Amino acid sequence: MKNILDRNQNKAEEVRRLLESRKVMMINIISSPGAGKTTLLERTCEVMAGEVRLGVIEGDVTTDRDAQRLKKYNIPIVAINTEGGCHLDSHSISMALEHFDLDSLDLLIVENVGNLICPSQFDLGETFKLAVVSTAEGDDKPAKYPMLFSEARAVILNKTDLIPYTNFRMDSFMVDMAAINPRITIIKLSALKGEGLEEWFSWLRMQLAAYSAG
């Protein structure tokens, strides 16, 4: 296992250097199945594809359903089918990158396989990790699965429109998050209902500006 992680890390550093040389910011989105990664990506394509040159890598276990959902945005998409594998790794990303014209991209978003545990161990060469968690999963997810949340630069708390119908306690979620990662940015929104998206877009624009400023 240590060997696998070491080889992944080496290739990730190579990917990171390549992307930096081409000035492409890469986000690695990680969440449980059904937290709303693809819906967030749809909303993000709708708005950001007109502002920046955007590409997507779609990781899926057995299907290419998520890649299909994004086709209408007319952006470059590469689908990686892990054939049962529980996470993406830097080698599959490196191969996927060969299908993009990196000089024509500003932002590459990777949608990892739906899994809150294994993907957090595998550096893909991303600029940063973005965690997505849905209010319907309960407020205890950061405390129970701290690996991802301690590393991510931001967490999107999705499906805020469902809070009135669940036993999600915001104070408990915020206290746990602060204990695990006091510097993390927390963005609350409902990707499906379109609520709170402006905060996400503003934050994303800030990250792009900071990245291109070097």
Added chain:
Amino acid sequence: MKNILDRNQNKAEEVRRLLESRKVMMINIISSPGAGKTTLLERTCEVMAGEVRLGVIEGDVTTDRDAQRLKKYNIPIVAINTEGGCHLDSHSISMALEHFDLDSLDLLIVENVGNLICPSQFDLGETFKLAVVSTAEGDDKPAKYPMLFSEARAVILNKTDLIPYTNFRMDSFMVDMAAINPRITIIKLSALKGEGLEEWFSWLRMQLAAYSAG
């Protein structure tokens, strides 16, 4: 990896023989984080602990929060902390079994780590796997993560009370499930709201009767 799976399978067969010799039915519950495994277990303890001799093995990545939630039911519980590991295996179950008096048990429920992918590869020696999926995760989860759903004897579709507030399409879910596993039992309920639980208890009683009849 093949080696790990082979060793797991051998130990799982040993666990299965041991449990059969003591007439203990074991259920391996698998779901994404936050689908509602622990809440279902709470409801199940409330009702079934008075009918059968029930024990629980609680798998968690870093905490023992789920085991704590079940303490009030005064049943034997063993917590397994996987220390970051993404699934339970038959060796940890075998060691946990040493802490139970198996002759005083009819039913042992294992709550696996919250992960829809890796746990489905590891036979624990269970009588059957039970999948839990929440309506808030979306109707496409069986199609996107078929490994678990093709093996499970039943799937609990939890959080049915949230359907009016989501884009979950029941017909799409049912069609996909039938394609993946036409023999699977589908039980719809809301563990939090207490709706539909009787169907789950009836089905569970049937499985227990069939198991003890041999």
